[in-house]
Amino acid sequence: MKYPFIVIDDSPIDCLIVKKVIGFSGKSSDVKVFNDATLALQYIESNEESLSASISFITLDIMMPIMNGFEFLDKFIDLPKSIQERYKIIILSLSNNEHTIKRLQKYKVIEAIVEKPITMDKFAAVIGKFQE
Secondary structure (H helix, E strand, O other), X not given: OOEEEEEEOOOHHHHHHHHHHHHHHOOEEEEEEEOOHHHHHHHHHHOOOOOOOOXXXXXXXXXXXXXXXXXXXXXXXXXXXXXXXXXXXXXXXXXXXXXXXXXXXXXXXXXEEEEOOOOHHHHHHHHHHXXX
8 A cells, every 4th residue: 555645854864865765665655745844734734625535644853943843743633633533643753862752652643753764674664554
């Protein structure tokens, strides 16, 4: 099964790496990249009707300017359940700080927390949970 992906990360290098890993996996039908979480949230809200019945994945960085990952998550959980249920959020973070991890675990919309850099093995382990 192939899935749409949204990559949210302020680092162009990290976006490129994530996009390449997703592409090499053969699991993507489409990859949209946003360097600003605010724009990604606007995209998600404005494309509600065009979403297919299948799930989409969001890879989300935590430490970003303008709107950080926590702020994005706070806004995301305010969206209608019909939107939330269509997305699986994967956190990609350099931080393995215990405080950050505990804070992230409070968000029920997060499917996985993966430490950067993302690798094919890490990606396959997360996506493999959703095989239909």
